[in-house]
Amino acid sequence: MSRAFTKEQDDAPIDIAERPISPHRNLVTPEGLKQIESEIATLQEQLHKANDEEDRETIARVARDLRYWTARRETAEVSVPDADSDVVRFGMTVTIENEDGKAQTWKIVGEDEADAAHGKISHVSPMAVALFGKGVGDIITVNDKEWEITAIG
Incomplete structure (x- = not known):
């Protein structure tokens, strides 16, 4: 008889792949x-x-x-950023503006906290990496678009 028609054992292990952990x-x-x-x-x-x-x-x-x-x-x-920092660090909220005047505000958070729809980006995202260490007035380029940092909080 084909195995397709045999009853699976109730004690057969269920194989669920592990969730990958970021490096x-x-x-x-x-x-x-x-x-x-x-x-x-x-x-x-x-x-x-x-x-x-x-x-x-x-x-x-x-x-x-x-x-x-x-x-x-x-x-x-x-990680809690120094409130007196004048450059972008993990945990800070940053407002940027492109050449068309479109503003975007991001909070830089951990990978598991990231939620772009709610203004939270991962610290390993290209945008966050470009922002780190920069201050108000600095220009960053991400995906061939230039953004000016207009506020850090």
Whole structure:
């Protein structure tokens, strides 16, 4: 009989690939650390519930995510910028303007915190890398577009 018509064993392992961990330093803002810790707490609750229900697929997925977030917590480096800095650093909010007068404001955060739709970019993004160490009035070029730094906070 073809294996396609045989019943899978209930104890067969579920193969869920690990979440890749970035090779970059795991810089986080204080808010980012809270997000990681909240994610871990939520996943621990989900794992407990899935174990109670003996939901093997959920257990595998949640356990994988819990391993990822635990590793991220273990390597997290909280970084708070010096409030008196006159150059762009991790954790700062930067406003830039292009030659057409279009302004954009970004907060430079950790990779797991990044959310461009909400104005947060990863510290390893091309824009953040171009901004680091620059001050108000400096010009940066990203993707063949020039931007002037108009504010740092």
